[in-house]
Amino acid sequence: MTAAKAAAPSPVLPTDNYVTINNISKTFDGFRAVHDVSFSIRKGEIFALLGASGCGKSTLLRMLAGFEAPTAGTILLDGLDLNGLPPYRRPINMMFQSYALFPHMTVEQNIAYGLKQDKLPKHEINDRVQEMLKLVRMETYAKRKPHQLSGGQQQRVALARSLSKGPKLLLLDEPMGALDKKLRTQMQLEVVRIIERLGVTCVMVTHDQEEAMTMAHRIAIMEAGQISQIGTPAEIYEQPNCRYTASFIGSVNLFEGTLDEDQIDHCTIKTADLDVPIYVGHGVTGMTGMPCAFAVRPEKVSMSKTRPEQMHNHVAGIIQDIAYLGSESVYHVRLQSGKMVQVELVNAVRWGSERFAADDAVWIYWEDESGVVLTA
Amino acid sequence: MKSLFNSLRASSSFKGMHWLVTGFPYVWLLLFFVVPFLIVLKISFAEAAIAMPPFTDILSYAEQKLTINLNFGNYAYLFEDALYVDAYLGSLKFAAVSTLLCLLLGYPIAYTIARLQPAVRNVLLMLVVLPSWTSLLIRVYAWVGILKDNGFINNFLMWLGVIDQPLQIMYTPVSVYIGIVYAYLPFMVLPLYSNLVKHDVRLLEAASDLGAKPWMTFLTVTLPLSRAGIIAGAMLVFIPAVGEFVIPELLGGPSVLMIGKILWQEFFNNRDWPVASAVAMVMLAILTVPIVLFHHYQARDLEGRR
Numbered sequence: 221m222t223a224a225k226a227a228a229p230s231p232v233l234p235t236d237n238y239v240t241i242n243n244i245s246k247t248f249d250g251f252r253a254v255h256d257v258s259f260s261i262r263k264g265e266i267f268a269l270l271g272a273s274g275c276g277k278s279t280l281l282r283m284l285a286g287f288e289a290p291t292a293g294t295i296l297l298d299g300l301d302l303n304g305l306p307p308y309r310r311p312i313n314m315m316f317q318s319y320a321l322f323p324h325m326t327v328e329q330n331i332a333y334g335l336k337q338d339k340l341p342k343h344e345i346n347d348r349v350q351e352m353l354k355l356v357r358m359e360t361y362a363k364r365k366p367h368q369l370s371g372g373q374q375q376r377v378a379l380a381r382s383l384s385k386g387p388k389l390l391l392l393d394e395p396m397g398a399l400d401k402k403l404r405t406q407m408q409l410e411v412v413r414i415i416e417r418l419g420v421t422c423v424m425v426t427h428d429q430e431e432a433m434t435m436a437h438r439i440a441i442m443e444a445g446q447i448s449q450i451g452t453p454a455e456i457y458e459q460p461n462c463r464y465t466a467s468f469i470g471s472v473n474l475f476e477g478t479l480d481e482d483q484i485d486h487c488t489i490k491t492a493d494l495d496v497p498i499y500v501g502h503g504v505t506g507m508t509g510m511p512c513a514f515a516v517r518p519e520k521v522s523m524s525k526t527r528p529e530q531m532h533n534h535v536a537g538i539i540q541d542i543a544y545l546g547s548e549s550v551y552h553v554r555l556q557s558g559k560m561v562q563v564e565l566v567n568a569v570r571w572g573s574e575r576f577a578a579d580d581a582v583w584i585y586w587e588d589e590s591g592v593v594l595t596a
Numbered sequence: 597m598k599s600l601f602n603s604l605r606a607s608s609s610f611k612g613m614h615w616l617v618t619g620f621p622y623v624w625l626l627l628f629f630v631v632p633f634l635i636v637l638k639i640s641f642a643e644a645a646i647a648m649p650p651f652t653d654i655l656s657y658a659e660q661k662l663t664i665n666l667n668f669g670n671y672a673y674l675f676e677d678a679l680y681v682d683a684y685l686g687s688l689k690f691a692a693v694s695t696l697l698c699l700l701l702g703y704p705i706a707y708t709i710a711r712l713q714p715a716v717r718n719v720l721l722m723l724v725v726l727p728s729w730t731s732l733l734i735r736v737y738a739w740v741g742i743l744k745d746n747g748f749i750n751n752f753l754m755w756l757g758v759i760d761q762p763l764q765i766m767y768t769p770v771s772v773y774i775g776i777v778y779a780y781l782p783f784m785v786l787p788l789y790s791n792l793v794k795h796d797v798r799l800l801e802a803a804s805d806l807g808a809k810p811w812m813t814f815l816t817v818t819l820p821l822s823r824a825g826i827i828a829g830a831m832l833v834f835i836p837a838v839g840e841f842v843i844p845e846l847l848g849g850p851s852v853l854m855i856g857k858i859l860w861q862e863f864f865n866n867r868d869w870p871v872a873s874a875v876a877m878v879m880l881a882i883l884t885v886p887i888v889l890f891h892h893y894q895a896r897d898l899e900g901r902r
C-alpha cells in the first residue's frame with residue numbers, strides 16, 4: 221500500500237514544527253469553511269489533507285498559499301509569520317489543480333517564470349530551467365506550448381515550475397485530479413520520488429484516499445472544516461479515532477452498542493447484532509454503559525460454515541451477495557438482526573471462492589485484536 | 597452520432613439543404629459586395645460626363661467593334677493632387693490615434709467589467725451598448741451642443757471661473773477625436789471584454805504564486821493573453837474610422853481633412869462619380885492591409901489555442 225516512505229519519525233525534533241498552523245478559521249459570509257484548525261508539519265514531510273468534497277481542504281491550502289486571508293489564527297513557516305504576506309512574497313509555491321500553465325509560454329518559459337520574477341541573471345535561470353527539465357524528464361519538450369503536451373506531461377511541467385524557485389513549502393492541489401487511473405498510479409510514485417529527492421516539505425490536498433495513502437507520510441482527515449484525525453496511513457487505517465475516519469478510509473463494519481466492561485487490557489461491548497458480547501483486546505477510557513461503536517475491517521473478519529470454537533466475536537448469518545474481485549472476494553452477510561456485514565477473503569487457491577455460495581448459512585468471527593472501539 | 601450525421605448527409609433532401617445553407621453567404625456576398633464593388637470599380641475607370649448617369653460607358657459597340665475605354669486618369673489624378681494624399685494620410689492618422697485612444701480607454705473598462713459579478717457585468721455591458729441604439733447622427737449632434745463655444749463644457753467652465761474665454765473645441769481635431777472615440781468605444785470594449793472574461797483567474801494566481809507583483813502579472817499574463825481581443829477591437833475601430841464621414845463633417849472644421857469628406861464632396865458637390873469611385877477604390881486597397889493582417893493573426897490564434 222505504501223510506496224517510498226520516510227523512516228518512522230523519532231520523538232520530538234526541532235524540525236517537527238516547520239509549519240505551524242494555530243487556530244486557523246475561515247468564514248465566507250457566515251459559512252465556516254475552515255473552523256479552528258491547528259496542527260504542525262515536519263520538515264521534509266509529505267502531508268496530505270484528505271476529506272470529502274467541500275470539507276475545506278482547498279480553502280486551507282489557499283490560506284497557506286496566501287490567496288485567502290484567514291478570518292482568525294496564524295500560520296508560521298520556519299518561524300516566519302505568514303499573516304498579511306501576499307502570495308508573491310511567500311517562499312511557498314503551489315502546483316494548481318489542472319495545472320494553470322501559462323498557455324502563451326513554452327514549457328521552458330513556464331518554468332523560468334518564477335525565476336525571472338527574482339531578477340536572477342540569465343545564465344543562472346537557464347541552468348536552473350535545464351536542471352528542472354531534467355528532474356521531471358521533459359528535456360525534449362522544452363520548446364513546446366502546454367497545449368501540445370499530454371496531461372501527464374503538463375503535470376510534470378507544472379511540478380517543475382512549482383519547484384523551480386526551491387520553495388520552503390510546496391503545495392499540491394489535487395495533483396492527480398486531471399489524470400486517468402493508470403497514469404495516476406504511475407505519477408503518484410514519480411511525484412513522490414521527485415519531492416523526496418529534493419527534500420522539500422509538501423502539503424497536498426486530495427479527496428482520493430488511495431492517493432493520500434500512497435504519497436503521504438502523514439494524513440490529516442478533514443470533516444466539515446475541522447480535522448478529525450492526523451496520523452501515518454497505517455495509523456489512520458488501523459486505528460481510526462472516530463466513526464467518520466473509520467468509514468471514510470477503506471470499508472468498515474461498524475457495530476453500535478454500549479461499553480459493558482472496561483479493563484486495562486481489554487473491554488467488552490454489548491450490541492444487539494451479536495448474541496455474545498464483543499471482546500476487544502484493548503481498553504478504552506470511558507464509562508461503563510456509554511454508547512460506543514466497534515469497527516472491524518472486512519479483511520479481518522473470517523467466515524466458516526461451522527460454529528467457531530471461540531467464546532466471543534462470532535455471529536451467524538446468511539450470505540446475500542458475493543462480489544468476486546479476482547484476488548479476493550467480498551461477501552455480504554446478513555445477520556439475524558438484519559445488519560449487513562462485509563467479509564473479504566483472499567482467494568488463495570484456484571476456485572477458492574466457490575467454497576461459499578449465495579444463501580449459504582455461515583458463521584462470521586474475528587480475533588480479539590482485529591478491531592477498534594470508537595467512542596466518537 | 598456520426599453515422600446519423602452521415603446518413604442525413606446522404607439523404608437527398610439534406611443535400612439540398614446543405615447547398616442552401618453553405619451557398620447562402622456566398623449569394624449574399626455576391627449580391628451585396630461583389631456586384632456593387634464591380635460597379636464602383638467600373639465607374640472609377642470611366643470619365644465624368646454631363647449626362648444621366650454622369651459618366652461615360654467604358655464599353656462601346658459601334659461598327660461591329662467592341663471598344664473598351666479604360667480611363668486611368670482618375671487614379672493618376674488622385675496622386676497628382678496633394679489634397680487626396682493628405683486626406684488619406686489624415687484619415688489614417690485620425691483612425692490610428694482614435695484606435696489608440698479607444699484602446700487606452702476601453703481596456704480598463706473591459707477589464708473592470710470582466711472582473712465584476714456576472715449580474716453587474718450584464719448591466720454595465722448593456723450601458724456600454726445602449727447608446728448605439730439611437731442614431732449616430734443624433735448623438736453626434738448632441739456633442740455639438742456639448743462642445744460648441746456656448747455649449748455645455750464652455751458654459752460650465754466659465755461658470756466655475758476656470759476660463760473667461762470659451763475654449764475652441766468645436767471644429768478642431770480634438771472634437772473629431774472626441775466624436776470618433778465616443779462613437780467607436782463599444783466596438784473596442786466588446787471584443788476586449790469577451791476575451792478578458794474568459795481568462796482563467798488561476799493563471800493570475802499562478803503568476804502571483806511564482807512571485808509576480810500584480811502589475812507584472814498584468815504585463816506578462818493578462819496583456820499577452822488578451823492580444824486577440826486587442827487586435828479584434830482595434831480593427832473594428834480602425835477600419836470604419838478611416839472612412840468615417842459623419843463625425844468629421846459635423847464636428848470637424850475645414851482644417852480636418854479626412855477621405856470620407858472628400859468622397860462626399862466629389863460625389864455630391866462636384867458630381868464627379870468616376871473620381872469619387874477611384875477615391876473609394878484606393879481607400880479599399882489601403883484597408884485590405886489591416887484586414888489581411890487581422891485574419892492572419894486570428895487564424896494563428898485559432899490554431900494556437902486548444
Ligand SMILES: Nc1ncnc2c1ncn2[C@@H]1O[C@H](COP(=O)(O)OP(=O)(O)OP(=O)(O)O)[C@@H](O)[C@H]1O
Nearest residue numbers: 248251253271272273274275276277278279280427
Ligand atoms: N470564495 C468562496 N466564497 C464562498 N464560499 C466558499 C468560497 N470558497 C469555498 N467556499 C465554500 O467553502 C467550503 C469549502 O470549500 P473548499 O473549496 O475548501 O472545499 P474542498 O474541500 O476543497 O472540496 P473539493 O474536494 O470539492 O475541492 C465549500 O462549502 C465551499 O462552498
Ligand SMILES: [Mg+2]
Nearest residue numbers: 277278279425
Ligand atoms: Mg478543492
